[in-house]
Amino acid sequence: MLEVTDLKKQYKQTKAVDGVNLFIEQGEIVGLLGPNGAGKSTTISMMSSLIPPSEGDVRFLNESVIKQPQKLREKLGVVPQEIALYLNLTARENLQFFGKIYKMDKKQLGAKIDQVLEIIGLVDKQNDLVKTFSGGMKRRLNIGVALLHDPSLVFMDEPTVGIDPQSRNYILDTVKRLNREKNMTILYTSHYMEEVEYLCDRIYIMDQGHIIASGSKDDIKNILSAEQTFQIETAVVKEEFTNLLKEHPSVRQLTVQEKTVTLLVPKEVVFFQTIIELAEQTNTELKSVQVQKPSLEDVFLHLTGRALRD
């Protein structure tokens, strides 16, 4: 359905996107995972024909989007990371305005607005000014506007940033439902690992303008199939303890977050006893030691040496 080839974007001295290749098939939910500043939004802007790439091409149904953006735009819905709404208009007025600029028939538009309001759960609030909405409601309307013209392909750029868990779950369920019931193809970008794990069939991991890994969730996790993750909770993380762990030849990666130390160690190594010994040696009080299945977060850590939200 959509194919991106060697996409690049350079701003003076900065390469925001550097040779991205990806494809999306009809009916898929594809995740684009990466930390802030990885180049996800720039990639989406180029894919949706809003900014021209420095190099490369984007093809939608085998036609170049760069040369002929109209065809893609008719079928594309974009949910920007920002709340791209008029705060001094009501929810319904916003939907009416954006529906009209899509040249939708007046009667058809009315029915479509009712349907979208139902999907995003804002029927009761349709006549309230958007500025009175909570963050989650604004995000839902932000999605609703992108659904008005029945797009077959939707790009969602971090649609859950800065909202409460309840609204976040509502949005995630909505995305799932749109895909399942309307066979909508969705490209979902996020730096929330769990969202991508929950929603997506395939995943692209992006960092510093590059795609550093891609495939199904299992494919990506298999990158770490040769390793195991230890999560050590301590009373106080002592520098001496972490230094000894780092220096150990079996430790591939080590991160510290507050009182938790996370280690990547080859699967064949029996490392539990070593942890106990090093803790005793440095008088570190251990609260718990867990061996975990690798997560996408671990994969990202493994590939970049940094946590996703660094």
Add this chain to the structure above:
Amino acid sequence: MIFNLVKKQLLLIIRNRQNFTLLLAMPLVLVFIIKFAIGDLMHQDVPEIDAAVAIVEHTNEEEDIQRLVDELMLLPMEEGDKEKIKNNLSSFQPIQILKDQVFGHEQLKEMFTLEEITPEEIEKAKQEELYTAIIEVPAGFSYELVKSTIFNGKSDAQLTLYVDQGEDFVANIVKDLLLTFEEQMHTSSVLERNGLADLMVMPEDIKGEIHSISKVDPVSGTTYYAVGMSVMFVLYIASTMGSYAFEEKRIHVFDRILLANVSRWIFFTGTFFASAIIALAQLFILYGFCAVIFGVHWPNVTHFLLISLGVSLAVGGIASLLTAINYRFQSETASTVFSSVIITVFAFLGGSFYPVGNLSELVKFLGDLTPNGAGMSAYLTSAQGYGFSEIYMYLIYLLLFTVVMILAAVWTFPKRGKEA
């Protein structure tokens, strides 16, 4: 499509209380304050004249003229010449002309009520200040005046004028009228004596001193500041719309509009028309309030509408240029500078605060180059009752200004592929 863009902008501006206050309430409040605070300093208000003037004759003019005729009949002249002089003098009675043709003139009658009083009533009239002016005709005045002019001699005949010092303005008008009258009487006689009667100035012409205040309606301080504040505050529409347009870009609404396959030029055109329509609405609302509250009315409604349209289009042009600059430089600075600095300078040059055009021709020229200044000159000219021939050049200038702004905006606005 453009209608939708305009409708949306109207809704947004109406629902923004801050803008509503700035664009509508503040100019009205300022007109109100200025009207009462410094309005009198302008001396623009011309008081209505409704004065009582008394005339006291210490003589009988008919007897004076008859005495002169009798004396002339005794002179050694041919009978035909005597008859001619007799006929001419019988119709030449200066005081009667003053009463009937000068103070009895249609325009002067609306301003002055001339009353004849007896010499005995003079003292009482002076003490009680019953009249703005008292004209005293001394004994033998007409006899002396006419005789001196016929024989080209020197005359001591003079009217005496008493004026009420409390009413300088009106008293001065009466004084000027009398001086002009006396001068014309002498001129008439001299011309007649020299066979140039056709060039005689008729008494109807003796109103030169008041001509300037009766030809056109004066502009009151209230009208001046209603216009001054309106043409100043209408400029804020341009900066506001420029800021709104940039906000649409900042929050990616503009992207959404582009993704709906709406050309950036339609968006651009929508900004122009929305700004012009909102500016026109603002002017109508402000002048509507001024008409109701301050009694500011327009002698020619068609001219008023044309000027308002011209000013509104110019505002639309400025809004387009500000939008284009904001988009080009990815910053709202152009709107901010315009609203915080340029409008103040334009308002000063255009005369919104004070009629600075009176200071020098250069300042007036510069003021008329600003859209508000040109609009203000057009409004004030129209308010004075001048015709279309006096305002069309301002309208043409406003249209030219609009075209230049739009061309500059089109040139500045980022084209497709340049990341607007």
